[in-house]
Amino acid sequence: MTEPPKKPLRQAMPTVAGWIDALRAAFGAEMIDAAIRAGIAGQHTFHAREGGHEVGTPIPYNQAKAVRLSDIGWAPMNHHKEPR
Numbered sequence: 001m002t003e004p005p006k007k008p009l010r011q012a013m014p015t016v017a018g019w020i021d022a023l024r025a026a027f028g029a030e031m032i033d034a035a036i037r038a039g040i041a042g043q044h045t046f047h048a049r050e051g052g053h054e055v056g057t058p059i060p061y062n063q064a065k066a067v068r069l070s071d072i073g074w075a076p077m078n079h080h081k082e083p084r
Helices: 008-012 014-027 029-040
Strands: 047-050 053-056
Touching: 008 014, 008 053, 014 029, 014 047, 029 053
Parallel strands: none
Antiparallel strands: 047 053
């Protein structure tokens, strides 16, 4: 009989795992792991979804408070202009 993998979500969510690894490298494992643990515990600090798997706590969407990036100037700019 084979043992189940020790980190099944890492295998099931490889893109998320890679992103988390990059965040740990940039900001330190202690900070990122604390945010993940808090998200799993119900706080709005971490949420991820990949391949039908989901972990953490989603941030509730409130349309009344939503802002489009294009409204605050963060949208991609179209620098390509047609010749006159």
